Each structure stands twice: as structure tokens, then as C-alpha cells.
Amino acid sequence: METVRRWVQVLSTLLVNGSWDFPVTRSIYQGPLKVLCAPGLNCYSCPAATTSCPIGALQQLFGGLRFAMESGQFYFGLYVAGFMGVMGGVLGRAVCGWLCPFGLIQDLLHKIPSRKGGIPRGLRYLKYGFLLFFVILFPLLILDQFGAGEPWFCKYICPAGTLTAGLPLLLMQPSLRQAVGLLFLNKFIIMVMFIAWSIYASRPFCRTTCPLGAFYALFTKVRLVKLRLDASRCTNCKACHQVCPMGVKFNESPDDAECITCLACMNQACKFNAISLEIGGMPVGGQAPAPAPNKTALRQ
């Protein structure tokens, strides 16, 4: 199943980055497909990007809200929020595990042999702050002299934008290099930090910083596709703790907001069929449930 997931990640990455004529055009794709949002974090200034980044689009709409309203256009971000909400309602953070290009990059980086470690649990709450302040409030409330807000998360934080858009554009367009300053240096350092951190720990950006992941995490309990724990079969052997790339202790919190539904716990860890996949409450997969284990015997 891990191989299937990897192929789905690659396919999804290629689908949202399907414009490969940029070495010739030396610019970004400007076709009509960009009206669509990508389900995961994928900078629309990436030369190969054929879709819009929902987080980037949302900040741009919020930043230009006053201008738009003055000209009678009510761009509140409902189209983008609606898309994100539908994705959240159907898949939730399974998007992070299966469809996000930057999730794939982090997964691959973590495969580089090195000393491995975890991430303090408290850092997971940071991403909600990034969503609230850098994506919603700052673009809406901090305005320049012309009354326009800035895309704060893209401009000051997003390492995905630096890696997939900033660096390629600097390589393709030498004239841009003169404009590089402290702002880019700040973003470059953040990008290098996340690359190094991804080699050491699994998915640090998803777990601590990604505002899109934070948004999808809000749908954890109400999403259509989710994992389910059968407590009567669980022996608390904690095998699921060892394989989770997000540090979820599934048997202790089956509705954990960090679960990206990668299915590692179900397929690689649990020997007692205590974990199953469900869609809208109904089980999927024809696996016959194993008989419930004799917990007393197992504990001895």
C-alpha cells in the first residue's frame, strides 16, 4: 500500500505541475487551468504549476478585498474556501498524505539515511497560528498606503514557494537576481532549515507550519474518509505508534488531527485488524476481520 501511496503522490504532483515547456518559455504557465485550485500546497509561481495554490489564492483575495469591494466586486474567498472545505469534508488531511507535492518532497527527504528523531508535540499548534494570522488576519488587516494587504505566509514563510518557484525563477531569469535581498535570504534560510529538518524528522512542515494542513485538520472528526479503531480488538501493543510518520498514537487518539490517513498503522503495524478504513461510516476493503484477540492471554 505504501507503494500505491507513493505512486498516487507522484501522479498528483505531476497533474498539478503539468507544464513542462518552461525551459523554453522561461516563464510560468498562464493557461486557463489555473482557475482550478490544487488540493495540496503547490505554489502557482512554480514554472511547471498548472493550478493555483489555495493558500496563495486566499491570501491574494483577502489582501485585495478592499479594492474589490470599492469597485463593487465581492471577492470574499468563497470559491477557494468552498473548494478547500469540500476537499476537507471528503479527505481531510488525507490530502497531505496522498496528494500534496510538498508532502512528497518531505517524505523523500526523510528517506535520506541519517540520525532520526521526533518533533515536540506542542509545536503542532503553531500551524493554526499561521493559518489564523499569516493567511487570514494579516492580509486582511495590515494594509499598505494604497489599502492593499500582502500574502504574508507566501512572502515571509512558505518554503515550498522558495523551493519550487523562487529558486527556479532565479535560475531561469538572470535579471531577477538583482532584486534578491534580505527578504529572499530570510525565505532561503527557512527553506534550508525545513529541508534539513525533514531529513531528521518526518514531515516537520506539515506538522508544525502548514496552514493548509491546519485547515484540513479542522475536518478530522467530520470527514468522509477516515480510519476507525475497533477498541475490542486493540491490544494496546503500540505497534501503530512506531510506524506513524506524523507521530500519532492511533490507539490512544483515533481522531487525532495529525492523522494523514497514510494507512501505515493499518497495513504495516496492526496484526489484529483493529484499524480499518471507512467512508462515511461504512467499511471499505474486503478484509475479513480476524477474531478478537484474547487480551488477557496477550498481556501475559
Added chain:
Amino acid sequence: MARKSLRRKPEFAVRKTPFLVILAFTILGLIGISTGEPQRVLEQAIRVCLSCIGIG
């Protein structure tokens, strides 16, 4: 007590909440489409915003 155990929940039951959430956000998205927001998203996405990627 005995009556309570007879009324055990079925192991699997259709959850309605996800469908309501999806419906609500679909309506939200359709309202956004009706105001012409996708065109604005497209206009923004086809331009390279240098300050957005830390250049300039």
C-alpha cells in the same frame, strides 16, 4: 440495564455529518463562482508575484 444493552449501536452506520459539511462548502463555492471569483483567482495565478516568493 438489560434494555440498554439490547439497544446496542450497530458496528457501522452511515455518518451524515460529512455529507452536510460537503454540501455546505459546495454551496459556499458556488456562491463564490457566481460572484466571478474564479476569474480573479486566474488573473492572480497567471502573473508571477515576485514579492510573494521573496524576490523584490
